[in-house]
Amino acid sequence: MRARKEKGNSSSRDGNSARFGxxxxxxxxxxxxxxxxxxxxxxxxxxxxxxxxxxxxxxxxxxxxxxLKFRTPGVLAKELDEKRAWLAKERELQKEQDNLRKAKVRAGELPDESIGEQNYLITDVPQIEWWDAIYVQSPEDWTIKTKYSKSYGTMDEDSDDEQDSESESPSVRYVQHPVPVQAAEHAPSKPKIYLVKREQKKIRRNRRKLLQEEHEQKIKLGLEPKPAPKVKLSNMMSVYQNNENITDPTSWEQTVKAQAEERHQKHVETNIRRHYEAKEQKKEKAQEAPPAQAELHCRVFRFSSLRNPKIRFKLAKNSRQLGLRGVCLRVGDGAGIIVVIGSEKNCRFYSKLVLQRIDWTQSYVDKDSQQFVDCSGDEAELLWEGVVKDTRFRGWFMKECRDESELQAVLSQFDADWLLRV
Structure with missing residues (x-):
């Protein structure tokens, strides 16, 4: 029975089976x-x-x-290196092209795309503009039409003829063409304005006031640090109003003295530095070669006496300040000769000094002997003036000779003994 049931169940599950079991x-x-x-x-x-x-x-x-197929070692690295080199070459070529384009833009050959010049239409310049075309008869020879070149004699100012329309009225002959004037090679320089002492002080005072106001404004805005107070013994207690200077005034007094000494030392060092800078500038200016002069002007003066030391000082000082060359020779306290060589302007100034500004008759008191020296009879005169080609004088000096022969010998050393015979 059980075997039959199992066979029946299996046949029921398999519907496609042709045979049962x-x-x-x-x-x-x-x-x-x-x-x-x-x-x-x-x-x-x-x-x-x-x-x-x-x-x-x-x-x-x-x-x-x-x-399996394996890659050869180094092949990929080589390919990457070649690709990098190619990219670098491309970048360099692109950079050269950009630089070339920028140069052409600066030269005006290409439009500047940064400001939109490529949007403008670039056309050829016409041979004649449209506003001039109505006045020209023939563009080949640029002749003006007859109605625009009528003379004043052919015009009738009182004519009311309707035929005299606006198109027939002349216009070109009313245009005034100024005569071209050649511009000056060098523009005229503005004259220098010389101010009196009072005006110079006023300008300096106003300028310093503006600078001080600017400095104070920067301090208020915090752009510059506030300056330290200038403390002295007289204002120490008012500046340092705290408990320390009241309890220990001696230490604060030493501090204030040290600050005052530091300020004084800084002032002295600044003065010394300015002194040496001025000396160096003066030395450099003196070492500079004098400009080549086309002509050397010479003035020769003769004086009766040169006893007054003030006159000697004036002669020597002015000759050196003017950069003159020459000599001043005298025999004892007697007569002598003055020779100056330089530019025309400096010689003219020195001539006014000797003949006009210096009072040769001014008496003086000798410092050594305390004796009064009368110079009422002294005088000076211009002996000769002219132009010399060259001179052996390299500076200006004064010398007191024993006699006339020594004076002539000194002049002979500089090939100037002929000045005694002029």
């Missing part, structure tokens, strides 16, 4: 015989007797069947 003798399902891989996922199905393994091989099996 066949077991392993049942025919294989048609789907299992299909070659469609979508229906059958496993290729190791024992029921697929007609399966072709070579057509359904996976990609991995095909890769293993071909064998």
């Amino acid at each position: 066949a077991g392993l003798d049942i025919d294989i399902h048609p789907a299992l015989l299909s070659e469609n891989l979508n229906l059958i996922k496993h290729r190791d199905n024992p029921y697929l007797s007609r399966e072709r393994f070579d057509t359904v091989a996976s990609k991995v099996s095909k890769r293993y069947s071909r064998g």
